[in-house]
Amino acid sequence: MNNILVLQSDFGLADGAVAAMLGVAHEISKDLRIHNLTHDITPYNIWEASYRLFQTCKYWPEGTVFVSVVDPGVGSARKSVVAKTSSGQYIVTPDNGTLTHMKKFIGIDAVREIEESVHRRKDSEHSHTFHGRDVYAYTGAKLAANEINFEDVGNELSVDRIIENKTGDVIKTETSISGCIDILDVRFGSLWTNISSDDFRSVGFKHGHRIEVLIKNGPTVVYNNRIIYDKSFDAVYVGEQIIYTNSLMRTAVAINQGNFARAYSIGTGIHWTIEFKKIE
Numbered sequence: 001m002n003n004i005l006v007l008q009s010d011f012g013l014a015d016g017a018v019a020a021m022l023g024v025a026h027e028i029s030k031d032l033r034i035h036n037l038t039h040d041i042t043p044y045n046i047w048e049a050s051y052r053l054f055q056t057c058k059y060w061p062e063g064t065v066f067v068s069v070v071d072p073g074v075g076s077a078r079k080s081v082v083a084k085t086s087s088g089q090y091i092v093t094p095d096n097g098t099l100t101h102m103k104k105f106i107g108i109d110a111v112r113e114i115e116e117s118v119h120r121r122k123d124s125e126h127s128h129t130f131h132g133r134d135v136y137a138y139t140g141a142k143l144a145a146n147e148i149n150f151e152d153v154g155n156e157l158s159v160d161r162i163i164e165n166k167t168g169d170v171i172k173t174e175t176s177i178s179g180c181i182d183i184l185d186v187r188f189g190s191l192w193t194n195i196s197s198d199d200f201r202s203v204g205f206k207h208g209h210r211i212e213v214l215i216k217n218g219p220t221v222v223y224n225n226r227i228i229y230d231k232s233f234d235a236v237y238v239g240e241q242i243i244y245t246n247s248l249m250r251t252a253v254a255i256n257q258g259n260f261a262r263a264y265s266i267g268t269g270i271h272w273t274i275e276f277k278k279i280e
Helices: 017-028 046-059 100-106 131-144 197-202 260-264
Strands: 004-009 033-038 065-069 080-085 090-094 108-113 176-185 190-196 210-217 220-229 241-245 250-255 269-277
Touching (some): 004 017, 004 046, 017 033, 017 131, 046 065, 065 131, 080 100, 090 131, 176 250, 190 269, 197 250
Antiparallel strands (some): 176 190, 190 250, 210 220, 210 269, 241 250
């Protein structure tokens, strides 16, 4: 491990929950370098937590330990685990679907179940609603500080049996490609789809093309228009819409200096589908 600990949760910063996690980590080692991925995950949104790990993890050095706590099932029979990614990071989290995107797009080499009777903050065994502090921050800090190694965490589990959320399909024809809206670029309201830039271009779309875009929420059409595809926002006027390739090499839709999701009340998830079609 490299003494780096990165925290993610849906706790927000309005109360002391995140500060308590930080304090527990520093009780383990005052030398830890602790960073925050985000604490603004939509409450209970496991999918969003999974995606933000995928968005972030691979850019951190090998040996970095992530603690991700979006845990609507806290205190239940769901497992607490540490996953070792194929890019060399470690993720301490409930086994509730949070590892979905990492497994599918980055790779997970091994998973171990946290032996909570051993790896738990002292005198917390009668509290069952704050595992983020008592189990995950505690275990993550011990890993990052090299007080324990991965093998000490607990029994190894099958990677194939960790819980995964369903991800949307990408469907391609000779004249179109469709997928789902995975997530938002939250601050700017851009739509990030699950369609890779390679798959998108394989249909024959090129910079400067105007493309028909159809967005549905289930069977309901929410948006249908023609948008230009180009490499950066300055290819269109302020307030104009654009299709582009985002930082994760996925196809995205935005309004230049505007908020697409807010303008058209667009949400995320596999029921929010998007189709790009050639204009004849």
